[in-house]
Amino acid sequence: MSNCDLLDKCGFFQKHAKSHQAACQGLVTLYCKGPKQNECKRKEYRKKHGQPPPDDMLPGGAMLRS
Numbered sequence: 156m157s158n159c160d161l162l163d164k165c166g167f168f169q170k171h172a173k174s175h176q177a178a179c180q181g182l183v184t185l186y187c188k189g190p191k192q193n194e195c196k197r198k199e200y201r202k203k204h205g206q207p208p209p210d211d212m213l214p215g216g217a218m219l220r221s
């Protein structure tokens with residue numbers, strides 16, 4: 156499966172993909188580089204609002220809490 160075409164400009168991916176948080180790694184595997192990339196809420200947001208969501212919004216739609 157190919158990677159999400161927004162990978163290069165996605166704030167979540169840029170900021171959190173290399174994070175050591177296992178949860179983020181799991182999301183990258185599932186969404187950004189996996190079977191759920193077309194169900195990504197960040198993608199949906201971008202389409203709906205014409206601009207990217209906050210970096211801390213997760214692919215599933217929830218906000219990451221630090």
Ligand code: SF4
Pocket residue numbers: 159160161162165166167168186187188192195196197198213214
């Ligand atoms: S978070 Fe969503 S939009 Fe961003 S790279 Fe992953 S699948 Fe693509």
